[in-house]
Amino acid sequence: MSAGSPVQPRPPAPAGARVDWARVRADFPLLRRTVHGKPLVYLDSANTGQKPAPVIEAVDAFYRRHNANVSRAVHALGTEATEAYEAARTALAGLVNVRGDELVLCSGTTFAINLVAYSWALPRLKAGDVILVTRMEHHANIVPWQLVAERTGAVVRPVDPTPDGALDLDTLYRAMTPEVKLLAVTHVSNVLGTVNPVREICREARRRGIATVVDGSQAVPHMTVDVAAIGCDFYAFTGHKMCGPTGTGALWGRREHLQAMPPFLGGGEMIREVSFDGTVFNDPPHRFEAGTPNIAGFAGLRAAVDYLQGVGMDAIHAREAELLAHLTDALDAAGGVRILGRAPEKAAVVSFLVDGAHAHDLATLLDLEGVAVRSGQHCAHPLLQFYGVAATCRASVAFYNTHEEIDAFVAALQKVRRLLA
Numbered sequence: 001m002s003a004g005s006p007v008q009p010r011p012p013a014p015a016g017a018r019v020d021w022a023r024v025r026a027d028f029p030l031l032r033r034t035v036h037g038k039p040l041v042y043l044d045s046a047n048t049g050q051k052p053a054p055v056i057e058a059v060d061a062f063y064r065r066h067n068a069n070v071s072r073a074v075h076a077l078g079t080e081a082t083e084a085y086e087a088a089r090t091a092l093a094g095l096v097n098v099r100g101d102e103l104v105l106c107s108g109t110t111f112a113i114n115l116v117a118y119s120w121a122l123p124r125l126k127a128g129d130v131i132l133v134t135r136m137e138h139h140a141n142i143v144p145w146q147l148v149a150e151r152t153g154a155v156v157r158p159v160d161p162t163p164d165g166a167l168d169l170d171t172l173y174r175a176m177t178p179e180v181k182l183l184a185v186t187h188v189s190n191v192l193g194t195v196n197p198v199r200e201i202c203r204e205a206r207r208r209g210i211a212t213v214v215d216g217s218q219a220v221p222h223m224t225v226d227v228a229a230i231g232c233d234f235y236a237f238t239g240h241k242m243c244g245p246t247g248t249g250a251l252w253g254r255r256e257h258l259q260a261m262p263p264f265l266g267g268g269e270m271i272r273e274v275s276f277d278g279t280v281f282n283d284p285p286h287r288f289e290a291g292t293p294n295i296a297g298f299a300g301l302r303a304a305v306d307y308l309q310g311v312g313m314d315a316i317h318a319r320e321a322e323l324l325a326h327l328t329d330a331l332d333a334a335g336g337v338r339i340l341g342r343a344p345e346k347a348a349v350v351s352f353l354v355d356g357a358h359a360h361d362l363a364t365l366l367d368l369e370g371v372a373v374r375s376g377q378h379c380a381h382p383l384l385q386f387y388g389v390a391a392t393c394r395a396s397v398a399f400y401n402t403h404e405e406i407d408a409f410v411a412a413l414q415k416v417r418r419l420l421a
């Protein structure tokens, strides 16, 4: 963004620096509001994250001072808009350690995975091929593969998790038979919180000639992610869960794949030359960015990356691990609460069931206490069916939450249970 922007990114946090978490929390204006007359306790960050002031200001500044379309106009505003958009690409690429020219900007993980499904998988797969998925995938990493399977005759084969919510790697590797052409695996489960060892999994898949698509939606906001080190073929993530605006996200793909892939959507920006004798497509990543993108959103997402790096991804990870331990201990101490997902490596997502209470009733009554948790099947029907549960409540924590909020949540839960008893 050019001079005049009020957004001053925090400088990256020096390693080992202590973070003033109260100051960090104060950056999030929405967390100061009340709900039903009670202080808001927001425990739904796995659904969407709250936005710090620099992100809100970056979106505002874009529309107030820089608004124009990207890559089309030579005037100053056009140049500024293009710079803001491309700066987001550079920042995101730096965050996950990939090259910017291998990073497709898009509306989020759902778009990103559909792009791989339609542009990479559809032309390659054939009857008899297998698309391996884990049963802990979000629908965004299941349904696109079912659509591809329907059109190609390939089969989608699920791999079940263990009772405690982890992936059994021997089972997974045994399922990597010669017919498997693609493995779709989430980095972090949005229901169980399980952090999957994607580096090891992708290495094994690669040894067998299986392409890998990793869903990083729940990982990138919470830990240092090094996509180059993971060694996958595609990595998808979404902006709104990482303090950025909705309708933003990215797909990283290996250069050789992106270069070989036909466009997914046709229109402006994705072409070099159009005539009725034939159209020449743009190079990746722009080949996959047809139409006017969410430019203001990407200005905000760039600010979100600066913000997260300013706090420090390792500090965020450590803070959330502390909050997760507190939340898990408090729910265990409450009695009559069953936590779904006890994998040894977990992110701060806790799905739970309470004896004698329906998840929706709990979430509705918790809302009246000011506590926002999600209830339902969390876009993961096959996973809940596997565990034989109709619905869970899910409390998901981010670095801007506090220990006091966790205590307030558990106290509210106990009150609500008494009401439902």
Ligand SMILES: Cc1ncc(COP(=O)(O)O)c(C=O)c1O
Pocket (backbone or CB within 6 Å): 046, 047, 107, 108, 109, 110, 111, 138, 140, 141, 186, 188, 189, 190, 215, 217, 218, 238, 239, 240, 379
């Ligand atoms: C693991 C996972 N994958 C994919 C998605 C879909 O992300 P989006 O709706 O931003 O495309 C989500 C969102 O809840 C998710 O948690």
